[in-house]
Amino acid sequence: MLQFGFFLTPTATDYPNLLRQAQLADRAGLDLIGIQDHPYQHRFLDTWTLISVLAAQTEKVRFFPDVANLPLRPPSVLAKSAASLDVITGGRIELGLGAGGFWQAVAAMGGYERQPKDAVDALEEAVQVIRLIWSGQRGVRFQGKHYQLRGAHTGPVPAHLMEIWIGGNKPRMLSLIGRLADGWIPSSPYVPPDQLIEKNDRINEAALKAGRDPAKIRRIYNVMGEITSGDRRGYLEGPVEYWVEELNRLVEKCRMDSFIFGPKGSSEEQMRLFAEEVVPQVRD
Numbered sequence: 001m002l003q004f005g006f007f008l009t010p011t012a013t014d015y016p017n018l019l020r021q022a023q024l025a026d027r028a029g030l031d032l033i034g035i036q037d038h039p040y041q042h043r044f045l046d047t048w049t050l051i052s053v054l055a056a057q058t059e060k061v062r063f064f065p066d067v068a069n070l071p072l073r074p075p076s077v078l079a080k081s082a083a084s085l086d087v088i089t090g091g092r093i094e095l096g097l098g099a100g101g102f103w104q105a106v107a108a109m110g111g112y113e114r115q116p117k118d119a120v121d122a123l124e125e126a127v128q129v130i131r132l133i134w135s136g137q138r139g140v141r142f143q144g145k146h147y148q149l150r151g152a153h154t155g156p157v158p159a160h161l162m163e164i165w166i167g168g169n170k171p172r173m174l175s176l177i178g179r180l181a182d183g184w185i186p187s188s189p190y191v192p193p194d195q196l197i198e199k200n201d202r203i204n205e206a207a208l209k210a211g212r213d214p215a216k217i218r219r220i221y222n223v224m225g226e227i228t229s230g231d232r233r234g235y236l237e238g239p240v241e242y243w244v245e246e247l248n249r250l251v252e253k254c255r256m257d258s259f260i261f262g263p264k265g266s267s268e269e270q271m272r273l274f275a276e277e278v279v280p281q282v283r284d
Contacts, residue, residue, distance in 0.1 A: 004258070006021065006262075009035075015050075017267070019054060024271055026061040028275035029060075030279070032062050032063070032064065033062070033063050034260045035064075036067075039109060055088075055093070056088075064096045066167070067096035067165070071122075076149065076152065086158040091159040093162060096167060098167045099123040116170075123166070123176065129144075130164065135157070138153045138154070139152075139153065164181050165184065169186055180210075183220055184219050186221060188235070197255070200254070219256045224236065225261075226264040227263070244278055261274045
């Protein structure tokens with residue numbers, strides 16, 4: 001089942017506009033709102049706080065961090081935060097998760113400055129910790145190199161079967177996604193379409209080796225561009241007809257099944273065009 005969403009930039013000086021955009025996405029019938037998570041960015045609001053406030057003022061649209069900054073968010077507390085918000089909203093939260101980046105900025109806020117291998121290893125442990133915290137069990141234990149649980153009493157249990165979607169594109173990350181995750185979140189500026197098939201194949205191979213069905217792993221593509229009124233100017237910059245054709249191609253040829261639109265132009269008008277003119281045609 002195809003899903004469509006909108007990518008919000010949590011600019012601190014723009015909260016009234018962010019609220020309008022979230023409510024517009026809700027009324028327009030979009031499935032998801034993704035919000036990037038860079039706690040060290042002084043120009044941004046805290047992502048979890050923003051999601052909480054926006055979720056309280058919308059009715060149907062689901063929210064997720066796109067993606068949560070693991071080095072600055074301990075997985076046990078992150079899991080409880082996500083589960084709590086899922087309970088409060090009646091099942092409208094998913095969890096996007098990343099290994100981290102911008103390491104000097106992370107370290108400046110007191111987080112761990114990890115090497116790439118350690119970052120992936122920590123992410124793998126975090127996925128296990130998060131699922132244990134969501135289990136509702138008592139006395140949970142986990143002994144990892146980066147994270148531990150020492151008899152934790154877990155809860156609340158999420159209101160629905162919350163998914164973990166992971167952002168990453170290197171071979172070890174793709175293997176981890178295939179083995180453990182519920183979804184993959186690449187972004188068009190970093191993973192162009194000509195790389196999607198090969199990277200999807202890596203995920204599928206890892207899933208099969210782990211005894212999982214690759215078809216159950218959602219493929220969410222952050223598509224950054226602009227819907228124009230004139231001719232096509234570049235990749236994901238063109239009229240409605242071009243967007244419909246390209247998203248259909250991404251579904252049929254590249255096996256993507258969810259699209260989070262991040263516009264370059266005026267956000268509310270771009271959202272309207274996406275929700276009212278692009279999405280219905282792609283669904284059809």
